[in-house]
Amino acid sequence: MQNPRPVYCSPLLRPTPTTIPPGLREWLGGFLAGPPRGPRLRHNRVCLFALGRIGDFILTLGALRLLIREFGPDNCVLVVPAGLVPIVRGEFPSTRYIPLLHDASGLVKEMLPAWWRERPKFSPDHFEYRICLSHQRGLYYELALSWIDAEKDVRLLPETYPTVPTEGLSTELLAHWRVAETVLRRKVSREEILPRFDSITPANDGRLLVYPLSLDPSRSISIGHVTEVLQQWRRRSAAPIVFGAGPPEQFELERYANAARQAGLDNVTVELPAGIGGLLAHLARAGAVLAADSGAAHIAAALDKPLVLLMDTPIYGYANPWQRSTRQQAFLNTVPLGAVAAALPAL
Numbered sequence: 001m002q003n004p005r006p007v008y009c010s011p012l013l014r015p016t017p018t019t020i021p022p023g024l025r026e027w028l029g030g031f032l033a034g035p036p037r038g039p040r041l042r043h044n045r046v047c048l049f050a051l052g053r054i055g056d057f058i059l060t061l062g063a064l065r066l067l068i069r070e071f072g073p074d075n076c077v078l079v080v081p082a083g084l085v086p087i088v089r090g091e092f093p094s095t096r097y098i099p100l101l102h103d104a105s106g107l108v109k110e111m112l113p114a115w116w117r118e119r120p121k122f123s124p125d126h127f128e129y130r131i132c133l134s135h136q137r138g139l140y141y142e143l144a145l146s147w148i149d150a151e152k153d154v155r156l157l158p159e160t161y162p163t164v165p166t167e168g169l170s171t172e173l174l175a176h177w178r179v180a181e182t183v184l185r186r187k188v189s190r191e192e193i194l195p196r197f198d199s200i201t202p203a204n205d206g207r208l209l210v211y212p213l214s215l216d217p218s219r220s221i222s223i224g225h226v227t228e229v230l231q232q233w234r235r236r237s238a239a240p241i242v243f244g245a246g247p248p249e250q251f252e253l254e255r256y257a258n259a260a261r262q263a264g265l266d267n268v269t270v271e272l273p274a275g276i277g278g279l280l281a282h283l284a285r286a287g288a289v290l291a292a293d294s295g296a297a298h299i300a301a302a303l304d305k306p307l308v309l310l311m312d313t314p315i316y317g318y319a320n321p322w323q324r325s326t327r328q329q330a331f332l333n334t335v336p337l338g339a340v341a342a343a344l345p346a347l
Contacts, residue, residue: 003030004142009135009161010171012318028107029139032115035149040126045075047127047148051102051134051141053215054276054295055319056172057084058302060133061091061195063176067131068095070184077125079144086277090199098122104140111140122147129154131183135161135175154183165317169193172319194324195302202284202303206347207240208233209286211296212256213249219293221310223259225333229290229310230265232341239347240267244282244296247272287347293320301328308343 003026008014048067050060057080068076073094080088081102088097098121104110130150134141145155162174167190169177177193210230212221230241241260245253250272257270273282283289283299288306291297293315300307301324309321309330321330329343 004033004139004146005029006139006142007137007157009137009156009158009175010318011158011163012171012315013136028111029143032111032119032143033146035147036119036123038123040149041124043126043128044077045127046071046129046131047077047079047125047150049079049130049132049134049145049148051079051081051100051144053081053102054084054279055298056134057081057087058195058295058298059170059172059319059322060176061197061302062173062193063133063180064092065196065198066180066188066192067183068092077127079148084276086275087280091197100144101140103138105138107139111143114140115143118144119147122149125149128152129183131179132156133176133179135172154179168321168323170319170322171317173322194322195298196304196324197280197302200280200284200303202305204287205285206287207242207285208237208344208347209283209289209291210241210243210256211245211289211291211294212243213245213252214292214294219312219315221292221333223256225310225337226256226290227259227263227265228337229341229344230260231263232338233344234265237344237346238267239287240269241265243268243270245272246279247274288345290344304328306345308340310340 048064050057050064076095078088078095078097080097080099082099083102085099100118101114104114127150130148130153132145132155135156156175162171162178165171173193177188180188212226214220243253243257253270257268260268273279283296284303286305289300290308293311297309297320304324304327307328310333311320312333331340
C-alpha cells in the first residue's frame with residue numbers, strides 16, 4: 001500500500017507545519033496504514049467518511065442525506081466526529097455510524113493511540129464504496145481512510161476540487177455536490193445538496209445572538225467591529241443582545257460584552273451553551289444571528305436563520321459564504337459597518 005500523505009484540495013488552505021522529519025513521517029504513515037486484519041463479518045454498500053470540525057460536518061448534511069436516501073439507510077455506514085454524534089443520531093437515526101476523533105496532528109501522542117484505539121472499529125466491515133466528503137485531509141484523515149476496507153474509492157484531489165464559488169455556494173459545498181454527482185451518475189439539484197436540519201424545529205425568541213469567535217482566531221470578529229455594528233443596530237432595535245460561545249470562551253466573551261456595555265449598549269448578556277446539543281438549541285431559538293466564520297454560522301444558515309456573517313478575505317469562498325435563502329447575508333470586514341448593521345433585522 002502506498003504511504004498516505006496529506007492532501008489539501010483547496011488552494012486557500014495550507015498544511016500545518018510539522019517538525020517531524022519527512023522520512024520518519026512517511027515510514028510511520030506506512031506502518032499505520034491499511035485495514036485491520038481479521039475476517040469481514042459484514043458486507044455493506046457504502047462507507048461515508050465525513051470527519052471535520054462542526055462547520056465542516058454541517059456542510060456535509062445535504063450530501064449525506066442525499067446519499068443515504070439513494071443507497072438506503074441500512075446499506076450505509078457513517079464515519080463521523082465523536083463529538084457530533086448527537087447530530088448524527090438526530091438527523092440519521094436509522095444509519096449505523098463509527099465515531100472517530102475529529103482530528104489528530106501529533107504522530108506519537110495522537111495518531112499512534114488513534115491507530116490502536118480507532119482502527120479496530122473497522123475490522124468487521126467490508127464496503128463496496130468508500131466515499132470521502134472530507135476534502136482537506138491531513139495525515140490522520142488519510143490514515144483513517146486507509147483503515148476502511150473497500151473495493152471502490154471516491155474522493156476529490158486538488159485537480160478535481162472546484163476552486164471558484166458559484167451559485168451562492170462555497171467551494172466546499174460545490175465539492176460535496178461534485179462527489180454526489182460522481183457517485184450517483186446523475187445531475188443533483190442545489191436544494192438536494194444544501195445543509196438543513198430535519199430533527200430541529202427553529203423558533204424565534206426575539207433576541208440577537210452574537211457569536212464573534214471562531215476556533216481559528218484569525219476568523220474571529222474584532223471587538224471594535226462588533227461594538228460598532230451593534231451601536232448602529234441599536235438605533236433601530238431595543239431587542240436583547242446575547243453574546244454566545246462555549247464555556248471555555250467565557251473570559252474572551254466577557255470582554256466583548258463589557259466593551260458593548262461601555263459603549264452605552266444596554267440589555268447585553270452572555271450565555272455559554274454546553275456541548276453540541278446546547279449550541280444547537282441556543283441557535284435554534286434565536287431571532288437573528290451575527291457571527292464570524294464559524295460552526296455557529298453554519299448551524300444558523302442550515303436552520304435558515306436571519307444570519308449576518310462578517311468574515312475576512314483570505315478564505316472567502318472556501319467554507320463560507322453560502323445561503324439557504326436570502327435570510328443569510330455575508331460581508332467582508334472591509335465594508336462599511338453601517339451596511340452590516342442595516343442587514344440585521346430590527347427584531
